[in-house]
Amino acid sequence: MLRIDAITVKYQELAALTDVSIDIEEGKITALIGSNGSGKTTLLNAISGLKQLFSGRIYWNGEIISGCSPDKIAARGVIQVPEGRKLFPRMTVQENLQIGAFLPGPRREAEKTQKRVFELFPRLEERRGQCAGSLSGGEQQMVAVGRALMSMPKLLMLDEPSLGLAPIVTYEIFKIVKELNGQGLTSLIVSQEVLQTLSISDEAYLLEHGKIVMRGNAQDMLADPKVKESYLGI
Amino acid sequence: MAHGNDRSGFYRVKLILVGIIFVLGVYPWLAPPVYFISFAFNVLTYITLATSWNIIGGYTGYLSFGHVAFFGIGAYATAVLGARLDLGPALVILASLPAGVVSALVAVVIGYPCLRLRGPYFAVITLCFAFVTELTVRNLDFLGGADGLWIKGLAMPIETSRSIFFELMLVLTVVCLSSAHWIETSRFGAGLRAIREDEEVAQTMAINTPKLKIMAFAVSAFFPGVAGGIYACYLTYIHPDIVFDVNISILIVLMALFGGGASWVGPLVGATLLTFVNEGLSTFVKAEFARIIYGCLFIIVIIFMPNGIVEFLKNLIVKRRLRTKFVKNKSSQLLS
Numbered sequence: 001m002l003r004i005d006a007i008t009v010k011y012q013e014l015a016a017l018t019d020v021s022i023d024i025e026e027g028k029i030t031a032l033i034g035s036n037g038s039g040k041t042t043l044l045n046a047i048s049g050l051k052q053l054f055s056g057r058i059y060w061n062g063e064i065i066s067g068c069s070p071d072k073i074a075a076r077g078v079i080q081v082p083e084g085r086k087l088f089p090r091m092t093v094q095e096n097l098q099i100g101a102f103l104p105g106p107r108r109e110a111e112k113t114q115k116r117v118f119e120l121f122p123r124l125e126e127r128r129g130q131c132a133g134s135l136s137g138g139e140q141q142m143v144a145v146g147r148a149l150m151s152m153p154k155l156l157m158l159d160e161p162s163l164g165l166a167p168i169v170t171y172e173i174f175k176i177v178k179e180l181n182g183q184g185l186t187s188l189i190v191s192q193e194v195l196q197t198l199s200i201s202d203e204a205y206l207l208e209h210g211k212i213v214m215r216g217n218a219q220d221m222l223a224d225p226k227v228k229e230s231y232l233g234i
Numbered sequence: 235m236a237h238g239n240d241r242s243g244f245y246r247v248k249l250i251l252v253g254i255i256f257v258l259g260v261y262p263w264l265a266p267p268v269y270f271i272s273f274a275f276n277v278l279t280y281i282t283l284a285t286s287w288n289i290i291g292g293y294t295g296y297l298s299f300g301h302v303a304f305f306g307i308g309a310y311a312t313a314v315l316g317a318r319l320d321l322g323p324a325l326v327i328l329a330s331l332p333a334g335v336v337s338a339l340v341a342v343v344i345g346y347p348c349l350r351l352r353g354p355y356f357a358v359i360t361l362c363f364a365f366v367t368e369l370t371v372r373n374l375d376f377l378g379g380a381d382g383l384w385i386k387g388l389a390m391p392i393e394t395s396r397s398i399f400f401e402l403m404l405v406l407t408v409v410c411l412s413s414a415h416w417i418e419t420s421r422f423g424a425g426l427r428a429i430r431e432d433e434e435v436a437q438t439m440a441i442n443t444p445k446l447k448i449m450a451f452a453v454s455a456f457f458p459g460v461a462g463g464i465y466a467c468y469l470t471y472i473h474p475d476i477v478f479d480v481n482i483s484i485l486i487v488l489m490a491l492f493g494g495g496a497s498w499v500g501p502l503v504g505a506t507l508l509t510f511v512n513e514g515l516s517t518f519v520k521a522e523f524a525r526i527i528y529g530c531l532f533i534i535v536i537i538f539m540p541n542g543i544v545e546f547l548k549n550l551i552v553k554r555r556l557r558t559k560f561v562k563n564k565s566s567q568l569l570s
Binding site for chain 2: 069075088091095099103107147
């Protein structure tokens with residue numbers, strides 16, 4: 001579905017990603033794990049078109065999308081839930097969701113999708129008229145996921161969905177991602193929360209200093225002694 | 235129930251607005267002194283300028299400090315069109331519509347590179363754009379250069395001609411305010427707000443932000459263009475010093491921010507209040523003092539009402555309501 005072919009991304013002279021290749025298969029949850037500063041967010045921004053590539057290509061269903069502007073990439077259904085949520089804080093929950101359904105296609109379905117979002121996150125329905133900035137961290141994360149769902153994504157990319165959240169809220173968010181996956185939504189999760197991320201994922205990549213050092217089945221990776229030692233502390 | 239109330243409230247507001255427009259429309263025919271017609275014409279001009287500025291400055295968050303350029307371009311385009319096509323005095327006024335289109339086109343050309351700049355850089359470059367436009371006009375002979383241009387005036391008593399221009403400006407103001415209101419409630423406006431809040435996120439939400447910004451800039455330049463055209467016919471003489479005056483640029487930004495940039499009501503209230511205050515001060519107070527008072531007024535509003543006077547009053551009313559509600563609840567609890 002999404003194929004990242006040997007990309008290198010640089011910040012001036014410094015390479016944040018070197019020769020990274022990733023395959024995301026339709027219908028699966030792919031995990032990208034790694035410690036702070038390993039290049040996870042850079043990779044997502046490169047896919048979204050927010051960060052230009054130095055070399056390499058990104059294909060979406062066989063078509064090259066690297067080099068397209070972010071809105072064109074998003075219009076194809078590659079939607080990012082950014083790190084730190086990045087809501088529109090002075091707009092209401094409802095307005096935030098509506099922005100998600102900006103293009104004519106998702107807009108036609110907006111009412112239906114919004115109903116579904118409210119089913120997934122009943123708390124958002126209670127808070128629909130409130131400013132997004134006034135919500136708790138967990139609720140904001142729900143709005144961020146809801147806003148992404150409103151644009152009817154084909155690939156949902158979550159950047160650190162557990163950042164700054166209580167463990168129970170994190171658990172809830174991951175549960176919903178799994179549930180959406182059961183309904184056929186392909187996802188890419190980028191996270192430092194290795195244990196939970198791997199346990200809901202199918203495929204996994206381990207990123208270290210901008211390079212892929214391990215790839216494989218998520219459950220196998222969870223059992224790998226090296227991962228256990230460096231990332232799970234057991 | 236609450237919904238029904240909203241609805242009737244909505245109609246009431248609509249009715250009041252139609253009433254105000256009607257009164258304004260009748261006003262010049264009640265034969266007030268010419269000065270008052272001219273003053274009202276000025277108020278309407280500033281409302282139009284501030285409201286259209288607000289589309290790019292308020293909704294989108296791109297502070298243009300060169301909006302007077304579009305006003306001036308409209309004025310000159312009208313005058314040139316009128317002279318080239320040898321239009322009679324009545325038809326020259328109609329040339330202000332294509333003149334608005336010229337302004338919008340210039341906005342597209344200028345906006346394409348400039349709208350990539352954000353924050354203070356955009357403000358500075360638009361300011362420069364206004365200066366460059368003024369200098370260009372001043373140095374082009376076919377635009378009259380430093381002598382300015384004359385436009386054929388209507389051959390009728392000044393009261394009647396001023397009244398006609400007043401009516402025209404009123405129509406433009408109403409159309410401009412309605413457009414602003416429509417944009418606010420539309421998908422287009424939602425996109426613009428998203429750009430103001432966080433442009434990068436807006437882009438990742440599949441919003442084509444460069445296109446939206448240019449469209450907003452063009453709309454926001456169109457109305458000043460038409461207003462400039464009407465203004466040119468009204469004055470019958472235009473000069474770079476008058477229609478490219480940088481003070482107008484600054485004034486319309488201040489007016490919009492004074493009222494509050496979040497909705498169409500802000501620039502309307504801001505422009506009206508400030509034109510009245512300015513006129514009052516320059517009539518009754520010495521010019522030097524007038525400037526000082528005007529400046530102080532601004533400082534006070536910026537410090538105490540950073541979101542503008544409209545938002546401030548709104549919050550005041552909401553607080554009041556909550557308080558009375560609270561007191562009522564308390565007292566009914568005490569009674570029972």
